[in-house]
Amino acid sequence: MGLAFKPYKDSPDYNVIDVILDRHSVSPKRLDFPGPDEIQIHTMISAAAAAPDHGKLRPWRFIQFPTEHRKALADIFEAALLERLPAADQDSLNRAREKASRAPVLLGLILNLNADATIPHIDDQIASGGAALQNLLLATHAMGFGARALSGQAVRTNVFRKALGLSDSETFLCFIAIGTPTAAPKRNQRPAPETILSQWNGKPNT
Secondary structure, three states, X not given: OOOOOOOHHHOOOOOHHHHHHHOOOOOHHHEEOOOOOHHHHHHHHHHHHOOOOHHHOXXXXXXXXXXXXXXXXXXXXXXXXXXXXXXXXXXHHHHHHHHHHOOOEEEEEEEEOXXXXXXXXXXXXXXHXXXXXXXXXXXXXHOOXXXXXXXXXXXXXHHHHHHHOXXXXXXEEEEEEXXXXXXXXXXXXXOOHHHHOOOOOOOOOO
């Protein structure tokens, strides 16, 4: 059973800035039950849908991997590794399979970029996908859960793309593992504002 974290929304001094500044990633190995229920998951997806979307193209979507289908996902991870490394040993195959069983809730974020759109530019669409991901992560944190976005080589294999039925225009950006943290998070030092903020002097840079 995971640690009991009080959701920010239940705090009398709830502040969205506090949620943003306090958000952190939690390793799937440290995510346990309980995970969010379906109503909470829908709230997280609603938060993602509030992301900026220039042109209203909605260039991204989410997919959920239910626990009853994790064995099938483990089979895909194993097949994906064999596609990349046909001589992979059994230990490597086992580690690939284990990734499917981590975290009570597992979501995937898929980008569907419109390369022909000029307004918005494709860069705007990518930024929209990133904003949707961050909104979901912030909602997850605010609700008292831990989460981490995860990618890897498996999602770029033909066997993985075929199993998920991805179209040629779609890219599987990342998994999102969600659950209750079982240990205090390891927090990385973040850059000071003055190290990532500069002031333009109003003159052309020649």
